[in-house]
Amino acid sequence: DPELRDAVIGISPPEEEKHALYIDVQPMMGTAVRARARVQINLAVSQVRDIKQVASFPDIVFPIMWFED
Numbered sequence: 001d002p003e004l005r006d007a008v009i010g011i012s013p014p015e016e017e018k019h020a021l022y023i024d025v026q027p028m029m030g031t032a033v034r035a036r037a038r039v040q041i042n043l044a045v046s047q048v049r050d051i052k053q054v055a056s057f058p059d060i061v062f063p064i065m066w067f068e069d
Helices: 002-006
Strands: 022-026 031-036 038-045 060-068
Touching: none
Parallel strands: none
Antiparallel strands: 022 031, 038 060
């Protein structure tokens, strides 16, 4: 979602070669011979009016980490 990506300063635009999930299938057998999965873990941060330290925070999704296997 471009709106979520634009809310994070310094994040790079997505690159399909780096970020896509893929599975290579052997066509005669129909079995997977190679796969690459990527996962990103995010933290949703919401405004809490009763806590002055975060009362003015915008609602955002903050990327914590991503990894691939």
